[in-house]
Amino acid sequence: DGGITQSPKYLFRKEGQNVTLSCEQNLNHDAMYWYRQDPGQGLRLIYYSQIVNDFQKGDIAEGYSVSREKKESFPLTVTSAQKNPTAFYLCASSLAGLYGYTFGSGTRLTVV
Amino acid sequence: AQKITQTQPGMFVQEKEAVTLDCTYDTSDPSYGLFWYKQPSSGEMIFLIYQGSYDQQNATEGRYSLNFQKARKSANLVISASQLGDSAMYFCAMREGIGFKTIFGAGTRLFVKA
Numbered sequence: 001d002g003g004i005t006q007s008p009k010y011l012f013r014k015e016g017q018n019v020t021l022s023c024e025q026n027l028n029h030d031a032m033y034w035y036r037q038d039p040g041q042g043l044r045l046i047y048y049s050q051i052v053n054d055f056q057k058g059d060i061a062e063g064y065s066v067s068r069e070k071k072e073s074f075p076l077t078v079t080s081a082q083k084n085p086t087a088f089y090l091c092a093s094s095l096a097g098l099y100g101y102t103f104g105s106g107t108r109l110t111v112v
Numbered sequence: 113a114q115k116i117t118q119t120q121p122g123m124f125v126q127e128k129e130a131v132t133l134d135c136t137y138d139t140s141d142p143s144y145g146l147f148w149y150k151q152p153s154s155g156e157m158i159f160l161i162y163q164g165s166y167d168q169q170n171a172t173e174g175r176y177s178l179n180f181q182k183a184r185k186s187a188n189l190v191i192s193a194s195q196l197g198d199s200a201m202y203f204c205a206m207r208e209g210i211g212f213k214t215i216f217g218a219g220t221r222l223f224v225k226a
């Protein structure tokens with residue numbers, strides 16, 4: 001079945017450490033997105049990519065980095081510059097701008 | 113600037129009854145899309161329904177319908193015949209023009225009572 005796979009489901013990061021969240025899709029979607037969700041709040045856009053080798057900053061890109069070397073993959077790195085990284089991270093994809101997103105099951109990141 | 117407002121932090125509904133979740137939006141772009149998503153306790157977001165700004169009729173998908181009032185800039189979600197499995201967070205979202213960015217409201221938590 002087609003879908004989006006996010007891994008790991010839970011991730012623990014030490015202070016000052018970079019961590020990478022994986023997002024893979026086999027839906028042949030052009031666009032991919034990363035959102036952050038804090039408890040009791042909506043989703044905020046971190047980065048998005050419309051095509052391979054191109055991506056744009058969202059509303060809260062500081063402290064994060066991404067790459068889009070393959071259509072299927074859009075990994076997110078949470079760097080040590082992100083001062084408050086504890087959150088739920090959701091990856092999504094879509095065919096184009098007019099369609100709803102398909103989301104992954106999310107990664108819950110905790111700083112220890 | 114685009115904005116989505118959901119004013120109901122929590123809602124209760126009796127099983128088998130209908131419920132309306134409110135959403136208002138603000139945009140200066142005449143072309144936009146409105147979406148509703150469901151987030152169960154598992155965390156995954158599920159796309160429910162879409163309404164385009166130029167669509168003449170309100171969108172419907174099974175038990176979900178979108179009450180689109182363009183002049184009032186509202187896009188309320190109506191769930192008919194509520195089921196226990198409808199208990200979840202519900203998010204209203206909007207995308208402007210042909211862009212790819214979607215913004216989300218703060219969400220409404222729906223509780224369905226047996």
